[in-house]
Amino acid sequence: MIVFAPEALADLERILEFNLQRDAATALEHIDRIRGAVLILEQHPGIGRLIGRGSRLRELVISHGHSGYIALYEHSAAEALIRIAAVRHQRETGYRDD
Numbered sequence: 001m002i003v004f005a006p007e008a009l010a011d012l013e014r015i016l017e018f019n020l021q022r023d024a025a026t027a028l029e030h031i032d033r034i035r036g037a038v039l040i041l042e043q044h045p046g047i048g049r050l051i052g053r054g055s056r057l058r059e060l061v062i063s064h065g066h067s068g069y070i071a072l073y074e075h076s077a078a079e080a081l082i083r084i085a086a087v088r089h090q091r092e093t094g095y096r097d098d
Contacts, residue, residue: 002038004084008071011087015069034069034087037062041082045075057085067091 004012012031019027037060040047048058051072062069072086 001080002042002082002084005086008084008086015087015089030064030069033064034062034071037069038071038073038084041073041075045077045082048073061090 012034015034016027016031019030041060046058048060048071051057051059056074058073058075060071060073062071067090070088070090071084072088073082073084075082
């Protein structure tokens with residue numbers, strides 16, 4: 001099962017709002033691309049790269065045009081759970097800290 005942390009849902013809202021301002025016609029395509037990529041984690045939870053030695057967090061790179069997004073997630077095999085912690089654009093410097 002895939003669950004989104006409240007922070008990740010806020011990230012998706014922020015991404016949608018940003019893209020609505022830039023190009024309303026394609027704004028939902030960005031969210032659909034992220035959603036589709038995240039769903040792959042149900043079958044392949046280890047596909048993302050580990051963010052550091054000893055960390056349980058992984059990053060899933062989601063291509064979209066010339067750039068894309070990165071989803072930060074954690075997989076718990078014992079609970080059969082994938083928790084999406086954050087989502088950001090590849091050109092952003094890091095994840096939000098609020």
